[in-house]
Amino acid sequence: MILYFIDKLRVDAVEKSQQHIVAMVTKIDTTQNLMLSAIMDLKKDDSVATVRMNHYPSNPLDVKSMTKVSSTYSYRKNPITNKPEFHAGIDYKAPKGTLVYASAEGVIIKAGWDDGFGNTVQINHDGNGYITQYSHLDAIMVKLGQRIKQGEIIGTVGSSGEATGDHLDFRITFLEKYINPQVFIPLSN
Numbered sequence: 217m218i219l220y221f222i223d224k225l226r227v228d229a230v231e232k233s234q235q236h237i238v239a240m241v242t243k244i245d246t247t248q249n250l251m252l253s254a255i256m257d258l259k260k261d262d263s264v265a266t267v268r269m270n271h272y273p274s275n276p277l278d279v280k281s282m283t284k285v286s287s288t289y290s291y292r293k294n295p296i297t298n299k300p301e302f303h304a305g306i307d308y309k310a311p312k313g314t315l316v317y318a319s320a321e322g323v324i325i326k327a328g329w330d331d332g333f334g335n336t337v338q339i340n341h342d343g344n345g346y347i348t349q350y351s352h353l354d355a356i357m358v359k360l361g362q363r364i365k366q367g368e369i370i371g372t373v374g375s376s377g378e379a380t381g382d383h384l385d386f387r388i389t390f391l392e393k394y395i396n397p398q399v400f401i402p403l404s405n
């Protein structure tokens with residue numbers, strides 16, 4: 217009887233320590249899972265940051281061509297109609313044929329003619345609310361629906377549409393409203 221009792225005690229002790237070990241392992245597993253999901257979250261954040269970086273507008277022209285601004289985002293007299301109007305973009309004077317670059321990554325949603333803007337390219341920056349527009353182009357070098365990376369060539373400077381000389385008219389809309397491109401791309405002159 218006593219032997220049985222001692223045996224039972226031993227079995228109980230072994231079971232208890234086994235349970236203890238199982239509990240510890242579970243705790244370690246839980247901690248590891250928490251750490252893993254935290255790391256995954258960090259990685260997700262990282263890719264979000266990368267996407268944001270790729271969509272932050274950069275220069276649509278080479279730096280040298282960015283210095284000759286002929287119209288800012290402001291009221292001005294329309295050079296063709298001579299009537300006052302709000303100019304919702306920035307005009308960069310540049311020689312015909314100067315390369316125009318995608319300001320940020322996205323999809324081409326317009327690559328064609330507009331009566332006022334002439335040859336025009338619009339890029340939707342992957343549904344983040346921003347669209348950039350490049351107008352009065354001489355040549356359009358992209359197609360509707362094409363995926364484009366930041367800095368890729370989309371066309372060349374010209375004076376197509378209602379323009380008095382060769383220049384790039386660069387515009388940004390956020391949620392379909394024009395915003396001043398200077399918010400992202402400070403004037404360099």
Ligand SMILES: [Zn+2]
Pocket residue numbers: 287303305306307384385386
């Ligand atoms: Zn303009």
